Amino acid sequence: MPDAIKNGDFEKGLSGWHVVSGQAFTGQPVSWDSIRANDVEIDGHPRVPLGGDYWHVPYPLAEENTKLVRVSTKFKGTLDSDVFRIELPYLAFRLGGSKTKEVALELRVPVASARIPGFPALDSPDADGFVAVRIQNPSGSDIPTQFSWNLADQRSHKKGLLKSKAKVRLRISGTTKRKLRLVVDKIQLLPKPPPPPHLPLWGWADLHCHPMAQAGFGGLLAGHMHGPVEDLGSCLHDHGWNHSNPLHPMGLALQTGARNDGSLAVPGWAVGEPQPGDQLGFQDWPRFDDLIHIKTHQDWIRRAYDGGQRLMVALVVHNELLASLASQFPPWFLGGQSDRDTVEPQVQMLKEFVEHNKDWCGLAKTPAEARALIEQNKMSFVLGLETDSVNGWVKESDFNHDDGKPRTPKEIRDLIYPYFKYLRDLGIVQINLVHLSDNAFGGMALYEPMSLYNTFQRTGNIVAPEDGYHEADGITPRPADEQISKPVPVLPEALQGVVEGAAQLFGIQLPQGWTTPNPPVGNRNARPMSDAGKMALRVAMQLGMVIDMDHMSEKCTVDAFNIAMSVDETPRHQPYPLIVAHNGARYLSPRPLDDTSAPIPGYRRSPEAWPSEGAKSNTQLGYIVNTGGIFGHGTSVAEERDYPEVNDPPVTNDCPGTTKSFAQGYQYVTDKLSKGPFGPLGVALGTDLNVLLAGLGPRFGPQSASGLAGEIGAINAKWQDDIRKERLDCAEAQDKGVHYSTPLRDWRAHRFPDSGLYYEKSLVPGEDHLMGHLMWQAMALLEVVSNDPQVLEAVSHNPQMKDAAMALAFTNAYLQDLRLDLRVFNMVAGMIKSAPQTAPNISPDYYHAGQLMDDEAVELRLENDNVQAFVPVLRKIRDQWKAMTDKDNNPPLIRYTAGPVRDFDFNLDGLAHYGMLPDMLQDLKNVHLSLDGFFRSAEAYIRVWERCAKVGARIQL
Numbered sequence: 001m002p003d004a005i006k007n008g009d010f011e012k013g014l015s016g017w018h019v020v021s022g023q024a025f026t027g028q029p030v031s032w033d034s035i036r037a038n039d040v041e042i043d044g045h046p047r048v049p050l051g052g053d054y055w056h057v058p059y060p061l062a063e064e065n066t067k068l069v070r071v072s073t074k075f076k077g078t079l080d081s082d083v084f085r086i087e088l089p090y091l092a093f094r095l096g097g098s099k100t101k102e103v104a105l106e107l108r109v110p111v112a113s114a115r116i117p118g119f120p121a122l123d124s125p126d127a128d129g130f131v132a133v134r135i136q137n138p139s140g141s142d143i144p145t146q147f148s149w150n151l152a153d154q155r156s157h158k159k160g161l162l163k164s165k166a167k168v169r170l171r172i173s174g175t176t177k178r179k180l181r182l183v184v185d186k187i188q189l190l191p192k193p194p195p196p197p198h199l200p201l202w203g204w205a206d207l208h209c210h211p212m213a214q215a216g217f218g219g220l221l222a223g224h225m226h227g228p229v230e231d232l233g234s235c236l237h238d239h240g241w242n243h244s245n246p247l248h249p250m251g252l253a254l255q256t257g258a259r260n261d262g263s264l265a266v267p268g269w270a271v272g273e274p275q276p277g278d279q280l281g282f283q284d285w286p287r288f289d290d291l292i293h294i295k296t297h298q299d300w301i302r303r304a305y306d307g308g309q310r311l312m313v314a315l316v317v318h319n320e321l322l323a324s325l326a327s328q329f330p331p332w333f334l335g336g337q338s339d340r341d342t343v344e345p346q347v348q349m350l351k352e353f354v355e356h357n358k359d360w361c362g363l364a365k366t367p368a369e370a371r372a373l374i375e376q377n378k379m380s381f382v383l384g385l386e387t388d389s390v391n392g393w394v395k396e397s398d399f400n401h402d403d404g405k406p407r408t409p410k411e412i413r414d415l416i417y418p419y420f421k422y423l424r425d426l427g428i429v430q431i432n433l434v435h436l437s438d439n440a441f442g443g444m445a446l447y448e449p450m451s452l453y454n455t456f457q458r459t460g461n462i463v464a465p466e467d468g469y470h471e472a473d474g475i476t477p478r479p480a481d482e483q484i485s486k487p488v489p490v491l492p493e494a495l496q497g498v499v500e501g502a503a504q505l506f507g508i509q510l511p512q513g514w515t516t517p518n519p520p521v522g523n524r525n526a527r528p529m530s531d532a533g534k535m536a537l538r539v540a541m542q543l544g545m546v547i548d549m550d551h552m553s554e555k556c557t558v559d560a561f562n563i564a565m566s567v568d569e570t571p572r573h574q575p576y577p578l579i580v581a582h583n584g585a586r587y588l589s590p591r592p593l594d595d596t597s598a599p600i601p602g603y604r605r606s607p608e609a610w611p612s613e614g615a616k617s618n619t620q621l622g623y624i625v626n627t628g629g630i631f632g633h634g635t636s637v638a639e640e641r642d643y644p645e646v647n648d649p650p651v652t653n654d655c656p657g658t659t660k661s662f663a664q665g666y667q668y669v670t671d672k673l674s675k676g677p678f679g680p681l682g683v684a685l686g687t688d689l690n691v692l693l694a695g696l697g698p699r700f701g702p703q704s705a706s707g708l709a710g711e712i713g714a715i716n717a718k719w720q721d722d723i724r725k726e727r728l729d730c731a732e733a734q735d736k737g738v739h740y741s742t743p744l745r746d747w748r749a750h751r752f753p754d755s756g757l758y759y760e761k762s763l764v765p766g767e768d769h770l771m772g773h774l775m776w777q778a779m780a781l782l783e784v785v786s787n788d789p790q791v792l793e794a795v796s797h798n799p800q801m802k803d804a805a806m807a808l809a810f811t812n813a814y815l816q817d818l819r820l821d822l823r824v825f826n827m828v829a830g831m832i833k834s835a836p837q838t839a840p841n842i843s844p845d846y847y848h849a850g851q852l853m854d855d856e857a858v859e860l861r862l863e864n865d866n867v868q869a870f871v872p873v874l875r876k877i878r879d880q881w882k883a884m885t886d887k888d889n890n891p892p893l894i895r896y897t898a899g900p901v902r903d904f905d906f907n908l909d910g911l912a913h914y915g916m917l918p919d920m921l922q923d924l925k926n927v928h929l930s931l932d933g934f935f936r937s938a939e940a941y942i943r944v945w946e947r948c949a950k951v952g953a954r955i956q957l
Helices: 111-115 249-255 298-306 320-327 340-356 367-375 409-426 450-459 493-505 531-542 554-566 618-627 659-672 706-712 717-732 772-786 789-797 799-816 822-831 845-852 865-884 914-926 934-953
Strands: 017-022 067-073 077-081 090-097 103-110 130-136 145-150 165-172 180-190 204-209 309-318 361-363 379-387 428-431 465-467 523-525 546-548 578-583 631-634 683-686
Touching: 067 077, 067 165, 090 103, 090 130, 103 111, 103 180, 111 130, 130 165, 165 180, 204 578, 204 631, 204 914, 204 934, 249 320, 298 309, 298 914, 309 340, 309 367, 309 428, 309 934, 320 450, 340 361, 340 379, 340 409, 361 367, 367 379, 367 934, 379 546, 409 428, 409 531, 523 554, 531 546, 531 554, 531 934, 546 934, 554 578, 554 618, 578 618, 578 683, 618 659, 631 659, 659 683, 659 914, 683 934, 706 717, 717 865, 772 799, 772 822, 772 865, 789 799, 799 822, 822 845, 845 865
Parallel strands: 204 309, 204 683, 309 379, 361 379, 379 428, 428 546, 546 578, 578 631, 631 683
Antiparallel strands: 017 077, 067 180, 077 165, 090 145, 090 180, 103 130, 103 165, 465 523
16 A cells, blocks of 8 residues: 555546546546636636637646646546555645535545544545545635645544545536536645645736826826726816817827817816717727827726736836926926936826725735735736936936046945835836936937937937948948848938038038938947946846846847846856847838839838837847847837748738737747747737837728838829728738627717728819728718617517618717718618618718619619729728628627727727727737737746846845
């Protein structure tokens, strides 16, 4: 008789176990990665309550590369272990499953042993003469709980069951029609209770977000985090009436003419009158391309949590230049907001948010706290810092003595350490040493011309750009994944001719980077990391902070990597992890194309699309691989080249600026980080929301393929026509949109703008091109009317009344909102066959086109020119609508709504706010991107953080 439980971890299958009865344990045990999240419940609820199937990925109920018993069945069954002798006092095991007495793990002993005090028989003897003396039922959650039974020291009988024979029984005896679940692993006898297990965490992470940004930037961003989303509030006070007040320059510059109706809170307008329908709110924001309103209200973050998010790095963010523009005051004048002064208010804002929502989230200062929060099925917030300077250290001379002499490394360390220790004590974990300006620590990555002025305004120094396309010889091109082609010249283009002429007149050679280089040459920053920056990096590492290389110049990242590889001088000599938290792969940026070439796949004329120093090269991805870090892929993706460059890529890259583009970059980075000394590394999100960035656009509707919008304005009319055709082809190629559980209800014009997608010439007087955006609105209105309760009620009594009922409901809807374009009214009236043509002062051609939309037998050549032009476009849009709403093998997602009318639809709205991230993930699943590794990104980040803490504790400065 063995003195231990044979194969209690089931690594050898059911060796040491035997089926007593039933079929419940057929096929057991299973591999740790064979269990899917959609077959896991927590307290009787699914892991993701929003529906969809993007989250149907492996769920770790055991350690990696192990086995366990995991039963989800309607069958009964009993599984017994071989008999063993109890030689150690504690029986430990992990147990999860349905909360019912019909599912259990039992310890069974011979009847004679059940006479020992404290261990009475709990049932009748089985065929072997054994009875249960301990029974444990699951708690209702499939995630296993660690249990330990003391089999000795019961009352006065100190030996208890020691030396007794015993067996373990797993039992499912239910008679219910629903499936019963049982999870069992690691059954063992031990001298003392084992510590709680830490299974791999399930859930995805956002490594770079700014939910507190409205407390920075000088009040640039409108909105707030708390309260009902319907009370988010108008931005009238912040941005002026319709964003047109010169006293609010950022609103004027970025969104002139847009309404202020962020929500239902419209009473009390100081200027002007609300337009009809404005009281229903949420029209001009939030939008995927909106830049100056927050997108992280608590309801939206909560929806992301419901969608599987389990970790967010929330960074304090600020830019003094934007703050000055927003508030009209520089930071040194009348108490303008500085980088340093914004830290504590934003930290306090997040702490208040967490306290307000503590039932589902918490703030972690250590990796153990983050792991514990997620194990409690909560979301862990982690604080970070991303400001243009740290503690106001802007110039390298800030680290000199008063007499101008440089400080020694120890003196610099003694100056830096107290502030970094203050930040760490405040809860700041992740840090960017450089942001949108050169500062005392080093040079920034060049990709935004505004940052050049920002640097000069803050430091008095001019950034030193250099050739980023060629090697040091200025002749040999760098490898394709390293090449930088985006120009970021010091001088604005309007001044270059004047300065160049003056320089020639006086025989002056302008420094490299002052003028725009000729493609394919682009600029990078010549400035590396300063001595103070190198010491700041070592101090941050000593404190176990997570180091983000984003925004560092290439030369700074080289310094960071060298330090990370050498900072641990102990015999263990482990590298310090480096991360990139919100970026993409440089290799996938479209290549430059000269002004005379015809369109070529993967090449663009707009410099905004070209590779910049901001995007990460393969060498920089290698820094992550060799130090064991993690990558957060950005969600502000305009366009990517195909990856991989084969005939059958994982995701068809045919819709720039959407999930199709994101998928290219995500898959590329995932592959690059899949092999290295630390094994496959994590790839998470890095949304960077709330900092003047647009999100992914929609694949359907008039805003489809928005990533090409900037390219359309490039060069000449022929090029514009070619790109417009490419964009329309992209839009018409899309299929399988996100399927929602409820039909569309908001058909208003705000989500159907004229984006230029339908550019073909129209024959209708006064119209430059076909009104395709109005046709999309007509399809939306037709769907709304088709699901109108009045229509459904009328049809239920008399199906022949369907068209008449639809016409009535449609007419009522029209009368309630006078802003409905009469052309849309006519098209829908034509689609509803019995609806009369009642709209005045409009050509009947739209009405007739609506009538002919579904009549494929009609010979359009017999119709007038307008109808011949309208009907094919309307039919294509009808087909796109059907593709967008395809329900086949497409589980529905619960639709997010705000107020009585506004709903959100990723197919038409894109990534309008943070709560649309689950919808984005569903769309990624629909376009065939694998998300299995994505749901391990919270675990991957915490592992990086744990390594930072361990290596940092060994660093001596």
